[in-house]
Amino acid sequence: METTTNKRLLDTIEYPSDLKKLKEEELPQLCQELRDFIIEQTAKNPGHLGASLGVVELTVAMHYVFDTPHDQIVWDVGHQAYAHKILTGRKDRFNTNRKYKGISGFPKMTESEYDAFGAGHASISLSALLGMTVADRMQGNDKKAHVALIGDGAMGGGIAFEALNHIGGTDEDLLVILNDNHIAIDERTGGMNRYLLDITTSHHYNRFKNTLWKLLTLKRYKPNFITRGISSLASLIKGNIARESNLFEHLGFRYFGPTDGHDVQMLVNILQKLKQLKGPKIFHVITKKGKGLPIAEQNQVKFHAPGCFDPHTGEIIEVHEEGKPIKFQDVFGKTLLEIAEQNPKVVGVTPAMLTGCSMTIMRDQMPDRVFDVGIAEQHAVTFSAGMARNGMIPFCNIYSSFLQRGYDQIIHDVALQKLPVIFCIDRAGIVGEDGATHHGAFDLAYLRPIPNMVIASPINETELRNMMFTATQYQDGPFAIRYPRGHGSQQEWRTPLQTLEIGKAEWLYKGEKVVILSLGPLGVVAMNAIKELKKEGINPSLINVRFLKPFDETLFDELLQTYSTIITIEDGVKKGGLNSTVSELIAAKNSHVRLFSIAIPDTFVEHGDLSSLHHELGYDQESIAQTIKACYDHN
Structure with a gap:
């Protein structure tokens, strides 16, 4: 131009x-x-x-x-x-x-x-x-x-x-x-x-369009004629377009x-x-x-939101991701299709996030079994509840920060009635540049108090697949699986699907003095930190919690007898999630074990790149290692 x-x-x-x-x-x-x-x-x-x-x-x-x-x-x-x-x-x-x-x-x-x-x-x-x-x-x-x-x-x-x-x-x-x-x-x-x-595309609109807008935009009207001109316009619209049942006019606009x-x-x-x-x-x-x-x-x-591109041609500059593990979103999409091919009752539901959550993978193959309900999280939840009520197996994929909008429906329409809706909670934890409105900080805290709810978080891509498969076999209520935005940690992730024991944690390392309870992919970061600490003679234990609810209390009782210090790691708010679960159990059992938490503090986290935000919050590899060392120093 x-x-x-x-x-x-x-x-x-x-x-x-x-x-x-x-x-x-x-x-x-x-x-x-x-x-x-x-x-x-x-x-x-x-x-x-x-x-x-x-x-x-x-x-x-x-x-x-x-x-x-x-x-x-x-x-x-x-x-x-x-x-x-x-x-x-x-x-x-x-x-x-x-x-x-x-x-x-x-x-x-x-x-x-x-x-x-x-x-x-x-x-x-x-x-x-x-x-x-x-x-x-x-x-x-x-x-x-x-x-x-x-x-x-x-x-x-x-x-x-x-x-x-x-x-x-x-x-x-x-x-x-x-x-x-x-x-x-x-x-x-x-x-x-x-x-x-x-x-x-209305016939009446196209017939009257030029007359209406010429009337409205005539500059020769003096101020005292403006309202009269607009009123004339409104009357014309009501007489010709509203006859086709203009929703906004009927509502009073x-x-x-x-x-x-x-x-x-x-x-x-x-x-x-x-x-x-x-x-x-x-x-x-x-x-x-x-x-x-x-x-x-x-x-x-x-x-x-295309990422970097050539400003002259618009050609997107591809980020070279050779050698990087697959994204959790794509594991979800591919696994959903795989499970749906095996089970005709499986359907996918999402509120206007088909591409973002990778449900397009199933949509392209099975368009009649994928439902994009629009920007309508409340409806997505209860629509899924209705499908579960009548025998289908709905995977309802909603970003963590958007799932908040359907909270009453989760309680009243799903959990109260023990309906087996599978909630795949994408963008859980810190998401990066979109900031406070989009961080998935609260889902663990707001889901944990709900009766009949299973809450799981995979440490890696294979575990996400197995949790999805396990959820299809669970019929006693809703099953929530939360996972973060972005890449996982595995090059080889497509292993045969396996059923996990619900409520059972997994030992990753057995050490001494300090035990770390990690929920979700931060467990991989903790593993890498421990590998470096072992070179200094520091040898803590590490457990992949897997299920926040039901929590593995049998294993926890063993930990209270063996360790003097517990560290919890979670990509969510400190109040209400894993830290609160462990704190409540320590108090209930009258234990004197010391508890430390690596989690999001009582604040809204601002926007920024993930590495900067993780360092600020203390759950990058270096910060986790420093926390572990500090706990060892006080033992």
């Missing part, structure tokens, strides 16, 4: 107040510069590319029209907000995006006053926006605009529907901008997607759109008019995910 001037407009902008100094005809140039900047930066510092490229014009238009941070904009999903961050004082720090000690990849209230509400998980914006709007009205602050930008699949989440229902029954003055890019992280599914497609989300000047004109109209409003905007990078437009799933 050719620029209208020789100067780079983006260099003149630090905050939205600078943006407002531009002429409207300069905004297309700024949008192109913003898009180029995002591509250049994310090409070398990977992040969420596609969604942010799609909302550049919307972002510029919103900050041009609204008086941020006084006016408040809530982003949903937050990974769409890169252009927003660049325009709100973080351009010079954008090269630190998602890096250790750098800026967050999501809106974050503690990072900027322009981030009106934190948003890492999807579908929360409308509830938050309504609460903010009501709070301001109750305090007499009714001169503030409240806007939510929701899209990239987020409108399909259950909490978004709950908020739509609530908002539509009020006369609160707020604006919902629906960024409709016809996709989420994977291909979007469900009735809402079909409904939005129906709107954009004034609906405007759809319109082109990449015409920044039109967006500015429309937003200026909508700003004058009171009450709940929805502005439906059509965008293209990956806009401006042709290969990203054509491969929207891959370019959601």
Whole structure:
């Protein structure tokens, strides 16, 4: 795209107040510069590319029209907000995006006053926006605009529907901008997607589109005619589109759109008019995910977060992983297909994470036995419960931080009724650059108190396979298997499937004085630390716990008789998981064994690369070795 001037407009902008100094005809140039900047930066510092490229014009238009941070904009999903961050004082720090000690990849209230509400998980914006709007009205602050930008699949989440229902029954003055890019992280599914497609292809919409938007954007209207013009528009829409049962109109919103989300000047004109109209409003905007990078437009799933790529061609720079062990996600996907081939009752369920959890491996071979339910964790859990109730064997794969959203369903719909749903909890523990909203820190703590629940965590890829196989034979309640993001530790992992004894731990090393109880893949790190310590004459014992629940109390009783010090290692919060289990047993048995814990402390862990975060938390190999040595010194 050719620029209208020789100067780079983006260099003149630090905050939205600078943006407002531009002429409207300069905004297309700024949008192109913003898009180029995002591509250049994310090409070398990977992040969420596609969604942010799609909302550049919307972002510029919103900050041009609204008086941020006084006016408040809530982003949903937050990974769409890169252009927003660049325009709100973080351009010079954008090269630190998602890096250790750098800026967050999501809106974050503690990072900027322009981030009106934190948003890492999807579908929360409308509830938050309504609460903010009501709070301001109750305090007499009714001169503030409240806007939510929701899209990239987020409108399909259950909490978004709950908020739509609530908002539509009020006369609160707020604006919902629906960024409709016809996709989420994977291909979007469900009735809402079909409904939005129906709107954009409606015969009546296409018949009236030009008339409606010309009416709305006419600049010759004087201010006292603005409301009349908008009301006329609304009446036309109600008379011609709402006759096709416009959902938003029926819910109590004034609906405007759809319109082109990449015409920044039109967006500015429309937003200026909508700003004058009171009450709940929805502005439906059509965008293209990956806009401006042709290969990203054509491969929207891959370019959601593509890693490093050539900024000119878009060609992804492949990370050479020859010799590296397979990722846990791929072991899950391959093993699920293998088990499903042996057992026709096995099905896969995931809430909009087909690619991320590698369930595409089974989907490609058995599409009728894999169910992507959209951004709907609560529904995913109870849908799985229903399938288990009537004889199927559901593998419900949900990221640890997202499983929190279905907690009541786990208790009420699954565990209480002893339904054999298999929860494969991906991204358990510290996940890295996505930060506090995505770390899988809490699953051990929130699952352990639930009756009838089995909780397992494999030390390696082979054990993950065997736990999945074992779970298919368990009929007495839910079976949770948690594992981390990324590579495992084994080159040869595809061994014949075996049934494990539930609740039975495994000895890895037998030593003296100190015994280490490790849950999950951190056991491999502990093994490597012990190998080095043995060279110094330090010889602790190491146990692979395998099952947090039921816990191997028989073995534990033996440990209390043999060792003076216990160290627990887990990739989860200290309160509620393995450390709490051991602490409770020590107290119950009135033992004087000393207990040390390597785990996540009582804090939200920020974003950064895994090696930096593991070192900070004390469970890299060097830190684990230092903890063991310190325990030996005190024996």
